[in-house]
Amino acid sequence: MTTMESLIGLVNRIQRACTVLGDYGGGDNTFSSLWEALPSVAVVGGQSSGKSSVLESIVGRDFLPRGSGIVTRRPLVLQLHKTDGESQEYAEFLHMPKRRFTDFGAVRHEIQEETDRVTGRTKQISPVPIHLSIYSPNVVNLTLIDLPGLTKVAVEGQPETIAQDIETMVRSYVEKPNSIILAISPANQDIATSDAIKLAREVDPSGDRTFGVLTKLDLMDKGTNALDVLEGRSYRLQHPWVGIVNRSQADINKNVDMIVARRKEREYFATSPDYSHLASKMGSEYLAKLLSQHLETVIRARIPSITSLINKSIDELESEMDHLGRPIALDAGAQLYTVLEVCRAFERIFKEHLDGGRAGGALNYFRGPAEASVDAVHFVLKELVRKSIAETQELKRFPTLQADIAAACNEALERFRDEGKKTVVRLVDMESSYLTVEFFRKLPQEVDKVGNPGGNPGGNPQATAAVDRYGEGHFRRIGSNVSSYIGMVSDTLKNTIPKAVVYCQVREAKQSLLSRFYTQLGKKEAKQLSQMLDEDPALMERRQQCAKRLELYKAARDEIDSVSWTR
Numbered sequence: 001m002t003t004m005e006s007l008i009g010l011v012n013r014i015q016r017a018c019t020v021l022g023d024y025g026g027g028d029n030t031f032s033s034l035w036e037a038l039p040s041v042a043v044v045g046g047q048s049s050g051k052s053s054v055l056e057s058i059v060g061r062d063f064l065p066r067g068s069g070i071v072t073r074r075p076l077v078l079q080l081h082k083t084d085g086e087s088q089e090y091a092e093f094l095h096m097p098k099r100r101f102t103d104f105g106a107v108r109h110e111i112q113e114e115t116d117r118v119t120g121r122t123k124q125i126s127p128v129p130i131h132l133s134i135y136s137p138n139v140v141n142l143t144l145i146d147l148p149g150l151t152k153v154a155v156e157g158q159p160e161t162i163a164q165d166i167e168t169m170v171r172s173y174v175e176k177p178n179s180i181i182l183a184i185s186p187a188n189q190d191i192a193t194s195d196a197i198k199l200a201r202e203v204d205p206s207g208d209r210t211f212g213v214l215t216k217l218d219l220m221d222k223g224t225n226a227l228d229v230l231e232g233r234s235y236r237l238q239h240p241w242v243g244i245v246n247r248s249q250a251d252i253n254k255n256v257d258m259i260v261a262r263r264k265e266r267e268y269f270a271t272s273p274d275y276s277h278l279a280s281k282m283g284s285e286y287l288a289k290l291l292s293q294h295l296e297t298v299i300r301a302r303i304p305s306i307t308s309l310i311n312k313s314i315d316e317l318e319s320e321m322d323h324l325g326r327p328i329a330l331d332a333g334a335q336l337y338t339v340l341e342v343c344r345a346f347e348r349i350f351k352e353h354l355d356g357g358r359a360g361g362a363l364n365y366f367r368g369p370a371e372a373s374v375d376a377v378h379f380v381l382k383e384l385v386r387k388s389i390a391e392t393q394e395l396k397r398f399p400t401l402q403a404d405i406a407a408a409c410n411e412a413l414e415r416f417r418d419e420g421k422k423t424v425v426r427l428v429d430m431e432s433s434y435l436t437v438e439f440f441r442k443l444p445q446e447v448d449k450v451g452n453p454g455g456n457p458g459g460n461p462q463a464t465a466a467v468d469r470y471g472e473g474h475f476r477r478i479g480s481n482v483s484s485y486i487g488m489v490s491d492t493l494k495n496t497i498p499k500a501v502v503y504c505q506v507r508e509a510k511q512s513l514l515s516r517f518y519t520q521l522g523k524k525e526a527k528q529l530s531q532m533l534d535e536d537p538a539l540m541e542r543r544q545q546c547a548k549r550l551e552l553y554k555a556a557r558d559e560i561d562s563v564s565w566t567r
């Protein structure tokens, strides 16, 4: 069965988990904020408006720090849990979960201490909330956030900007649409000058989410009353105003018990000539019930949007985790496996480029193999390595491994280039050494035979040869033979050089770019492997945050799932 307890308790638990992860109002979040989506009641008021007194009255306990100046310097998230019958009251802080406080004087002391732990003993303020849970049969299930009192001027020891700093912090809490504003104003001041109402009016002009509370009704001048405010004529809100009579300073000094104070407050309204007709809708107990019911209604209405935010965030975080890669194992075997996996991912991309399978690949460079030279191919391969490294997502997280792979590839490409050059030079040498002097010596005789095909049986063959050897025709023949031979050689080289280049550089790059690297890898010690997998610290941090956040959202989803939504 869905109960008020389970709904408010549900939000309480999610809220506590948010704080542990640094997700709170006014916090600096690069993640979407779950806290922002949770409905809560923020208590706002000027200094000495009676804020602390209202909270203590709702709790029925004296537990808030008192003193001059700004006492509340960090938000206090006060979670009230109603317990059964006669069970003992106790309090617990989120920052010291093992300790149960039954002495509320010690609770007050711990709030002060914990405030100072973050802000120092300066008068600074901090948006990091303190979480306090109170378990008691005398409370209703409710969560209230006590915020620093709005002030106008800095006093001794406070930074000049304090008034603005407080307003900014309070505003960050009350401006979110899921915040219910409990605006406290003292009845002995003109409502038009109320700091709480001024701020509430700005962030919630329709008055939809503002509850107006009027304190110090007993301190009004004789013959005056606050009916114009309480009956909504001075400042209209969507919810009815609630009048309160807290303990006076004299009562506090005399340690008047809170339960006694609640009774006196009830009597005050019941017997007041001005307010008795409103008595059932006045006082701190009524306020607590009103807020609890309202909070429950708001939570119920928001659950679908909270659930969809949670699901959306889980999807986003999971895809970010995939992108960032899973955490690296600690043992050498698993590390070697990771390095090989990453190398394989890189090689896959590199081969895709070589095969022209990847958009933006270098197919064009190979289209005219006749023009390719060893250096040009080397340059192309180097560029492909650079490109493939940049495109290997898995490598992004390991800058050291990335540099190692790049160095190994470039070293291999240099080797292939040397090999390529040797082969190409050899091919050229082979062709050029084919033309020997003998060839030219033989040439005239052959030419002679060719030049006198019918033979000259009657002539002097020796004299004809001597004339041909030195004649113009002879040199022309040599010239044309050499030039046609060069043409033939150049045709051959046009075919064989690209073959050599592909054989020595491209084929090698495809088959054994990282072979040497793998051999060296096998010899590496665990320490060297872990150095290779030395992640970028910013990335490690981001993964950790993502993982924690994912845990929070999943826990929140489980919490919501565990509540049965049928009444």
Ligand SMILES: Nc1nc2c(ncn2[C@@H]2O[C@H](COP(=O)(O)OP(=O)(O)OP(=O)(O)O)[C@@H](O)[C@H]2O)c(=O)[nH]1
Binding pocket: 045, 046, 047, 048, 049, 050, 051, 052, 053, 054, 067, 069, 071, 072, 149, 215, 216, 217, 218, 219, 244, 245, 246, 247, 248, 249, 250, 252
């Ligand atoms: N007589 C009477 N005194 C009240 C009432 N509410 C508050 N006070 C007194 O007003 C003074 C200020 O009340 P607090 O509850 O401390 O007010 P606060 O807004 O929390 O003040 P800061 O935390 O200092 O900003 C105390 O001396 C209270 O006893 C009230 O309804 N009637």
